[in-house]
Amino acid sequence: MESESGWEAQQAAAAKRISAALQKGRGTGAVRILLQALERNELPSNGELWDRLRARLGASASKKLIAALASMPCFYCKSGVQRCEHCDGDGCHSDASPCGYCLGFGIASCDFCNGSGRATYTVVPSSLRMHVLEHRMQQALKEANQLLKAAIPTAAGRTIKIVRRDLAGRLFQIDRVMGVLENAVTSAREASRSRKELRKFAARVIRVARRVALKLDARMRQVLKQLVQVERSAVATTKSTAVKPPVLARIDLLHSIRKRRGFHGCTFQHPFLKLGSIRR
Ligand SMILES: [Zn+2]
Ligand SMILES: [Zn+2]
Ligand SMILES: [Zn+2]
Structure with missing residues (x-):
């Protein structure tokens, strides 16, 4: 001893x-x-x-x-994304139908870190956890502001390939910040359960996170709308015989997901932010 x-x-x-x-x-x-x-x-x-x-x-x-x-990264993924496990990264199933989970992107948010790209809170010593959470929240709010201000990529002067990549990139960037916010909510709530003195802190974290997430959710739907438009105009300029049914099925999928509450059932869902229950 x-x-x-x-x-x-x-x-x-x-x-x-x-x-x-x-x-x-x-x-x-x-x-x-x-x-x-x-x-x-x-x-x-x-x-x-x-x-x-x-x-x-x-x-x-x-x-x-x-x-x-x-800023410790998730040791499992890269920047919050991994290959989609539902379609093995193909973006579609063997019958060529688009993957409803990754929406045809072939990548999905990492299950381990919830798409945040950061090490989980369980790795952080418990007495430092809420300090780390506070720091991550501040970073997430900054990133959220940038993402809300940034113009949505348009097709103007760019090839379809580039616009597609930029729009997908933007969606997963937003999703990563949503993952950080959702993890903060879950972790703050959990900490406040065993430490009553954290209740006020947790309530504030949850309030702020949900308020920002709601804006990001709206932004995400705008980006999806833009992607649908880009894909539709790509189809319109292609000889009709060359347009494959799976391409159209994916456009329908992107269109429908844009209207789905809480992005339920797809990679962009964040159920613990409970966005579906907030009045818009
Ligand atoms: Zn699937
Ligand atoms: Zn998939
Ligand atoms: Zn991860």
Whole structure:
């Protein structure tokens, strides 16, 4: 058994290593050191961790550590997307009908991180979790504002291939932010269940997240509308004999999903944001 002062020395040493990594701008390294130190019981894993770290690292470095934890990527996917498991990435089924889950894109939001592209909250030490959540929320709100301001890509002066790619990219960008918001809602709600003092905080997170998500949801439907228009005009300019029934089926699918409440049943659904139940 380590003596009390021995443990203090271990904590100081771990904090020093974390601090050194942060000073060199190595956020990922600092996170790795933190998680290793926790695993080896060199730092308290209970609610004291945040206070201890802040006391040892100082306000600015502990903020940096939170930022590094917040940006930790999901180890399973790339930027929140993975190959669609429903169609094996083909975008359609063996009968050539479009995949209703990925809407023919062939990619879908990652099941592991809920499309957020970030490490799940379970990876974050519990006493730092709400700080990381707050940081991720702020980032998500910034990104949401940018996405709401950005013009929807149009066909003007571009090839169909590029417009298609840009519109799909925009949809999955919006979906990623929705994933971050949804994870924040779930995690804040869960934390407030065991810690009553977090109830107000959680209520605010849920309120803000849903309000922004509602706007993003509307934006997503506008982008889908644009995609339908682009695909329709592509069909219109193609010789009618060359237009294949699956292409038309996909356009119908995109058109119908645009009107579906909460994007239920497809990759863009985020049931925990409960957008279907908010009055528009
Ligand atoms: Zn399917
Ligand atoms: Zn699919
Ligand atoms: Zn992921």
